[in-house]
Amino acid sequence: MIDQRLYEQFRDIGRDILLTGLTSSHGGNMSVRVGNHCIIKRRGAQLGRLKPEDFITTSIYENDSGVTRASTELIVHRMIYQKTSALAVIHSHPRTAIALSLTRDEIIPIDVEGSYLLHKIPVVAAEFASGSPQMAELVAETLREYKIIMLRGHGCFSVGQTLEEAFHWISCLEEVSDIILETHLLGEQHLEFRKHSEAYARW
Amino acid sequence: MHGWSGKILDIDLTRGTFETRALDMDMAHQFLGGRGLGARLLWDLVGPGVDALSPENVLIFCTGPLTASGMQTSNRFSVTTKSPLTGTVLDANSGGWWGMQFKRTGYDVMIVRGRAAQPTYLEITPNGLQFHDASALWGKTVFATTDALGQDNNRRNVLCIGPAGENRVRFASIMNDRARALARGGPGAVMGSKNLKAIVVEGNEKNTAVDMDLYKFMLYETGKLVKASPLTNQALPEFGTIVMMNVINDIGALPTRNFQASQFEGADAISGETLRETLLVGNQACWACPISCTRVSRTDKGEGEGPEYETAWAFGAECGIDQLDAIVEANWLCNDLGMDTISAGVTIGCAMELAERGILDSDLRFGRADLLPRALRHIAYRLDLGAEMAEGSFRFAASHNAKEYSMTVKGLELPAYDPRGMQGQGLLFATSNRGACHMRGNMLGPEVLALPRLIDRLTAQGKAGIVAIHQNSAAVLDSLVLCKFVNLAVTEEYFARMLTAVCGTRYTADDLMRAGERVWNLERLYNLREGFTEVEDTLPRRLLQEPVRAGPSEGYVVKLKPMLEEYYEFRGWDKHGVPTAARLKMLGLDTLPNLQCREEKKPTIARHNGQAPVLAGGVR
C-alpha cells in the first residue's frame, strides 16, 4: 500500500488524463521514483479509476516486484530512471499527437503557449513499439534532452520532478497537436507572428 | 575563443615567474569550469596535511565556458582553494565585471602558487602579465585599493584584499569591483598569506559562439523568460534579496540572537520593505544582467552597495539589532575591510551570547549596534578580543570551552535560516561540502516559496532526493558560472542548449546534471581525503536538541539522522557517506589519480604527495 498523499496524486492525475481524452480506459501508465525504487501502476488497472492496491514497487535496476509483467512499459520507466534525473514518468495515448507522429519526425508547436513550454517534440520510431529493451533505450536516451517525446504510432512519454509536471507536458502536447490539426483543417493561410520561429526546429 | 580558450595562466609568486599551460579539454568537458574545474585542479595540486595558509596552498581563479559570452549573468567567476576556516575544499563565486574581464585576457583559469617575498600585485593586460611592488598599497582598505588601481567597470577591473586578508582573518574575503565578494571560507586569508594584494585585469578577446544562430535564438528565449518571471523582472529589482527578512520571520525560521529563537521582533524594521521606504536610493546590475538585484543605500554617513538579506540578518536578527542604518554601515565597513559578512555577524553573535552568559569578559551584548564598527575593526586588525574572533566562531568558542555556542558546520558559520523550521535546509547545511551553506542548493524554493512546488518544511521524510538534486543543480550553475537568480526563470534545458551553441559540443540538460553530481562527489572525495567523515555531517547541538521555544516552528528540532540515511542512499554512497565504487564509475571519477577503485570494494585513496593515505569511514 502506498503513501496516501502519493496515492491521491496518482488517482487525481490519472482521472484528469482519462477525462481530458489523453488515453483510452486501460491504456497508459504512470510512475514515480522513490530513492532507487519506482512505484508504478500495475498492468490492467484503469488509469481513471485507480485504487490504492493498483501499484507495484520495484527496483529501478531490475524487476524485483515479484510480479511478472508488472506493467507493460515497466522496462521503459526503469530505463528512464536509470538514465535521467526524472522523478516521475507518464505514458499515455493522446490521439491527435499520435496522428501527427505518423506523418512527421517532429511536432513543432505553432501556438504561443506550446512553443514557450515545449519548443519541439521529437518523434522516435521502434519496430517493436511496446516494452522492448531497444525501445526503452531509445526513449530514455531521447528523454535526456526533451521533457516529452512521441513514440511513432503509439503514444507519448513525459518526465518531470512531479507527476503534475509530467501531466502538464502531456496536456500541453495535445493542445499543441489539436491546434496544428485544426489550423490545417481550416485550409487558410498561416500567419506566422513569432520572432525566430524558424529556429524552433533547432531546439 | 568558443567557450574555453584552452589556456591556464600559472603563476609562481615565490619565484616571480609565470607560464601559460594548456587546459586538459577532457577535464574541461567533464567539469565545465568554475567550481567544477577548480575542484578537479585542486585535487591534483593540494593534498591532505597542507596548511591552508602556507605557500603550498593555491588559489585557482576559474571562469566557465559561458563567461563573457553575453548570456544573461555571464559575468561570474570563482576562486577555489583549501579553506583556512574549515579545512575543506572551498570555492566561492562572485559577480560584477572582473570575471568577464579576466576571460577577455584570453585565459580560462589562473593558478596562483607560492608566496611572494614582499607585498605584490599582478596586472594582466594585452601587453602581458606584470608583477608590481604593492608595498604602498599594503594596509589600504578595499575601496582605497580599488580606486588607487584605476577601477573602471567595463575596461579595467580590480580584485583585492583588505586589512582582514592581510591579517589572515580566517573568514577574510576577496573583493572585486569594489563591493562584490568572493566571500565565504576565508579565501582572502589565503591571498594575504601569499603577500598578494591585488590582481588587475584588462582584456580585449571575446568569447563568441560557434553556432551564432542557435546562440541568438537561445539568448532571445532566455531573455523572454527573465522578463516574464515576476521574480526576476519585478521582485528582485524592486526589493533585492532583503525582502526575505519578513518572509522567513513569518514562518518562524529567522535565527535570532545566535539561534536562540527563530522569530525576531525587529524583523520588519530591518526588512526589504522598510529599506525601500527609508534608505534605498537605487539598484544596480552586474555585467550583462537584466535583473539588477543589488541595492544602493544611503545613510547620513554616505552611500554604497547593499545590504543583502544575509548581511542584514547577520548584523541584524543574529545580533539582536534592529537599526537598519547601523546594519547598512556595518556592511560597507565589512566590505571595505574585506570580510565575509555572514561569518563576521555570526561570530559577533556568538561573542554576544558568550558575554551575556558570563563566559566571556566583554561589553558585547545583543542589540548593541553601536559596538558593531569596533568589533569589525578589531577582528580585521586582530586587536584585543578581535584577535580571537578573527579565528572564526568555532575556534573562538572552543578556546573558551564553549563550542556549543558556535553555530557552524565543519567550521563555517550558518546563514540566515533556522533549519528547525526548514528540515530540508538542515540536511543541506549538514552535507554541504564547504560547510553550512545555503548557496549550494537552497531549499528556500521548495520549502517556503513554492518554487517549483511547495513541500512541507516541517517534515523530515522524503527530503533527501530533492536536496541532492538541488545540490547537483547548484553545482552546475557554479561551474558554468552563472548567477543563481537567472535560474529562477531559466532551467537546465536552456543552459545546455546555450552551452552547445557557444562551445560547439553537444550538451543535454541531463549531461549538465550529471556534471553537477560529478563535481559534488569529487568535492566529497576531497574532504574524505582530508579526514572528514560522517561525524562532521552534522549540525550544532542547539539545532538538534533544543526545540524552538515559540512561533510557527515551536517544538521542532532538526531530525537529521533519518534524513542523512536517506540522503546517503540516494547519493549512491555507503552507510558511512563514502561514495561507492559503482557510483564513482558511473560518474567517471574512478580514474581520478591517486584513487583506487575496485568493484565491490570501498574506494581507497593512495598516498598523495608523500602523505599517508586518508580514508573516510573513521579510518585515519
Add this chain to the structure above:
Amino acid sequence: MARVKLYGNLRRLSATPHCVVQGATVREILDALARDNARLRAALFHDDALAEHIRITRNGRDIRHAQNLETPLSENDELAIFPPVAGG
C-alpha cells in the same frame, strides 16, 4: 476574523497594510480586503483564483498545507500575504 499583514509591493496597494478584517475563511478575508480596492484585487486574484506566486500563511503556515482559500480561521489568527518574492 484575522489580523492581516501585507508584504512586499502589496503594502503600497493599501492604505492599511496591517489591519483587522472580518471573515470566516481566507477567501472571505481576501474578498473583504479587495472589495473597494481594484488594484489590490488585481494583484491578488487572477479571474476567481488566487494569482500565481501569491503566498498566504496563517500563523506562519502556508495555507496550501490546509484548505487553501477555504481554510477556516479562528479568532486572533494572523494572515500574512506575500507577492512573488525571491532571495538567497
